[in-house]
Amino acid sequence: MEKYVPDLYQKNIFEINYKNLSSRGIKFLIFDLDNTIALITDRHASEEAIKLFEKLKKKFKIMIASNSIGVRVKVFATELGIDYRSNCRKPKAKELEQFVLNSGYKLSEIAIIGDSMMDDVVCGNRIGITTILTDQLGKKEFITAYLKRRKERKVQKKLRDKNLFTKGRYYE
């Protein structure tokens, strides 16, 4: 069950204590896109997100790693001024792992941030980087993500019973 448990858990990307991440030695942040940075109905990055990433870029290397197709991801990455990888097939770790191993950063310096326990957290834990879970930004999901939520709810019930994770109980 440990592979589902994030190292940190916050309501959204705006609530994360990035100073704290810095002092933990994190230098490279890998963000999920859908329901983490943007709603699935959004076509452009929000003012709020642009402002946040403007600040973060001064302190961290930043990248989007999304399971979505290239065109959508590219729009957001371009507007936010950061690198991206699309069609990532999280929770599969192989490709992303290969990428981060070649990035020049140590695993202990990298964190993945996303709203999906089944995709983002599991992928990050497989690679061995810091995992940060957020709540989903909006209720609407792409169908693949929606189907995974059912399993996620079952997993989260088990985690709650074992006192390993409780939704809404944020920690860092």
Ligand SMILES: [Mg+2]
């Ligand atoms: Mg997502």
